[in-house]
Amino acid sequence: MMFFSMQRQAWHAMSANRLRTFLTMLGMMIGVGAVVLMLAIGQGAQYMVEQSISSMGSNLFMILSGGTTSGGVRTSTGAAPTLTAEDAQAMTDLPSIAAVAPMASGSAQIIYGANNWATQVYGTTPSFLIVRDWNVSSGYPFTDSDVRSATRVALLGQTVVANLFNDEDPVGKTIRIRNSPYLVVGVLDIKGQSLDGRDQDDTILVPVTTAQRKLFGSQFRGSVRMIMAQATSAQAMNKAERDLNDLLRQRHHLSENTESDFTVRNLTALAEATAQTTRIMSMMLGAIASISLLVGGIGIMNIMLVSVTERTREIGIRIAVGARALDILLQFLLEAVIISIVGCLVGAILGVGGAWLVNKLMDTPVVITAWSIVMSFLVAAAIGIFFGFYPARKAANLKPIDALRYQ
Amino acid sequence: MPGHVIHTEHLFKQYETAAGISPVLKGINLTVARGEFVAIMGPSGSGKSTFMNILGCLDTATSGHYYVNGQDVTVLDRNQLAHLRNKFIGFVFQGYNLLPRLSARDNVSLPLVYSGASVPEMRTRAQELLEKMGLGQFSDFLPNQMSGGQQQRVAIARALVNQPSLILADEPTGNLDTATSYEIMDILTKLNESDSITIVLVTHEPDIASYAKRLVRFVDGQIVYDGAPPPRKAREAA
Numbered sequence: 001m002m003f004f005s006m007q008r009q010a011w012h013a014m015s016a017n018r019l020r021t022f023l024t025m026l027g028m029m030i031g032v033g034a035v036v037l038m039l040a041i042g043q044g045a046q047y048m049v050e051q052s053i054s055s056m057g058s059n060l061f062m063i064l065s066g067g068t069t070s071g072g073v074r075t076s077t078g079a080a081p082t083l084t085a086e087d088a089q090a091m092t093d094l095p096s097i098a099a100v101a102p103m104a105s106g107s108a109q110i111i112y113g114a115n116n117w118a119t120q121v122y123g124t125t126p127s128f129l130i131v132r133d134w135n136v137s138s139g140y141p142f143t144d145s146d147v148r149s150a151t152r153v154a155l156l157g158q159t160v161v162a163n164l165f166n167d168e169d170p171v172g173k174t175i176r177i178r179n180s181p182y183l184v185v186g187v188l189d190i191k192g193q194s195l196d197g198r199d200q201d202d203t204i205l206v207p208v209t210t211a212q213r214k215l216f217g218s219q220f221r222g223s224v225r226m227i228m229a230q231a232t233s234a235q236a237m238n239k240a241e242r243d244l245n246d247l248l249r250q251r252h253h254l255s256e257n258t259e260s261d262f263t264v265r266n267l268t269a270l271a272e273a274t275a276q277t278t279r280i281m282s283m284m285l286g287a288i289a290s291i292s293l294l295v296g297g298i299g300i301m302n303i304m305l306v307s308v309t310e311r312t313r314e315i316g317i318r319i320a321v322g323a324r325a326l327d328i329l330l331q332f333l334l335e336a337v338i339i340s341i342v343g344c345l346v347g348a349i350l351g352v353g354g355a356w357l358v359n360k361l362m363d364t365p366v367v368i369t370a371w372s373i374v375m376s377f378l379v380a381a382a383i384g385i386f387f388g389f390y391p392a393r394k395a396a397n398l399k400p401i402d403a404l405r406y407q
Numbered sequence: 408m409p410g411h412v413i414h415t416e417h418l419f420k421q422y423e424t425a426a427g428i429s430p431v432l433k434g435i436n437l438t439v440a441r442g443e444f445v446a447i448m449g450p451s452g453s454g455k456s457t458f459m460n461i462l463g464c465l466d467t468a469t470s471g472h473y474y475v476n477g478q479d480v481t482v483l484d485r486n487q488l489a490h491l492r493n494k495f496i497g498f499v500f501q502g503y504n505l506l507p508r509l510s511a512r513d514n515v516s517l518p519l520v521y522s523g524a525s526v527p528e529m530r531t532r533a534q535e536l537l538e539k540m541g542l543g544q545f546s547d548f549l550p551n552q553m554s555g556g557q558q559q560r561v562a563i564a565r566a567l568v569n570q571p572s573l574i575l576a577d578e579p580t581g582n583l584d585t586a587t588s589y590e591i592m593d594i595l596t597k598l599n600e601s602d603s604i605t606i607v608l609v610t611h612e613p614d615i616a617s618y619a620k621r622l623v624r625f626v627d628g629q630i631v632y633d634g635a636p637p638p639r640k641a642r643e644a645a
Contacts, residue, residue, distance in 0.1 A: 009520070016508045317504050320465060321518040321565065322493020324486050400465040404504070 010335045024303045028343025029350060031293030032376045036351025038289040039372040042282025044365035049278045053271040055191050057132040059231040060268055066261035081223030082261040085208055087251055088227045096240035098232045101128035102208050102224040106216040111176040112164040119160050121204045123211020131230045139171035139186030142207055150209035154182040158190045159202040297383035304336050304391035315395050316403030329396035336388020344380030348373050412573050412605040413439040418471035420457055431457045433628040442603040446616035446636055449625030455609050463496055463575045464488045493521050497566025497574045501581040503558040505550040512546040515564045522569060536564035556587035576608045580615055592618045613637045
């Protein structure tokens, strides 16, 4: 039997009972729609997490100074001034380390004209921008010579710009941090939220020396709160972690059995754990939606079985005029596959539309990938064949005389 | 048996029921030559319909042999039987057995669907036969938009579409009034005479049987008469 005429036969059968055909398709539509939508939401969440991770910078270590121990009372990490800018300088010589940025931070009130804003001020070096993979959107970053001479220059984050400068270009303007004047040399790109929900754009960068000597003035000259270091590659992370520990223990003259007075944290590992959680959530959403796809498939089988019983006489007539078992099998299989594929196409459109709505109404990021649609299409065709096969075989194996006599 | 369209040898058929084995055909030997027009008559339960179903390869005998055009069908598989039904046998049923959702043209071309004809070929061939049956203008009609006689003519067109050598008609006039019955019988007679198609017909009515050239009478699963049909007089009187 030729494919074109088979298609016509299937079309006749399906258009004869439109409501039933539609309801059967509806099961597939909802199933496929749910899968596409859930995958879109899941992958949206995954995308958001990955975005935050890459905004943090890749292959990162955060080295914190240790806490103090005085009279048995231990304070939190970062309280003791054990790390110095020189430690950071020494790390740059490690072959497994690509870039290092010391950080001295504190919060301060910023004033420009009639506006003021409280924000986090980080004293660091130009390599901070490399470590955090951050660009300057206008103006220029400060330089190593600014760091050497502790000049009063500042790079502003977008949130700070929005709160202090209405429509003005901040580059070249002078702001006051803790009442000292600073020249704005550049504005940082938008970074967005960090993994823990902080606004990374609500920040100001100044040379580390400026922060140490002029802004937050510590009694321990040259100490920094933490150092960020970037490994040369993801593969070098383990070696880099060992190198950093060895280097600092050596520089801090710690003997074999003394506790370290610093902590090296692998930020990327933490981020990866978060990403893993999101991936699992995304898979679970997909799995739950797949159940409705399965239910849709069972709906197809149900209707096809009813259809075979109802059309027993038709099958008998077809056999009498020369249809082979294979022809009957293919006819019913084709019907099931057409129902599932058309249902899938409409379902995919519904899913994409639903994802768009979720994105617009709930402000949740969604990601629709070609493979999620291709996958659900293939699954739908497979479901059509799988659940259509049993009824189709039942039809094909009818005895001609029984089928013809069926009332 | 060359030259013989139908040849049966000791054909037995029995059904197993809860009440035991009930024999329906008890050793039928029948030979029908090319171009014959045979009427089978007999009371209800005489086995004539079962015999027709076996002749049409819709049912199989319990024992015995059945040859179509010299080919023993008892050794054929399902696909070969389907091919035989498709190419060599045309069926005309009492209840027409048209597909209700297909137009007259699509009903007529149904056997062509299974012999691999192209769609334009199917259309022309179906249209040709509908015109031959005097139904040229009805080709887009659905069966329920036509009279019983018209539906039976569509069924005859369907039976002819693959140019079979044998037409099996199981009480083709059973649902029709007398005048329409004669029209149908005239068509079958013409097919037998001018196209020399072999026809085997089952009927209850002597005046219908009188159209045939040979009469076979069944009683209790056996042939009790094989000879000349009733005279045409019966028909003229009706």
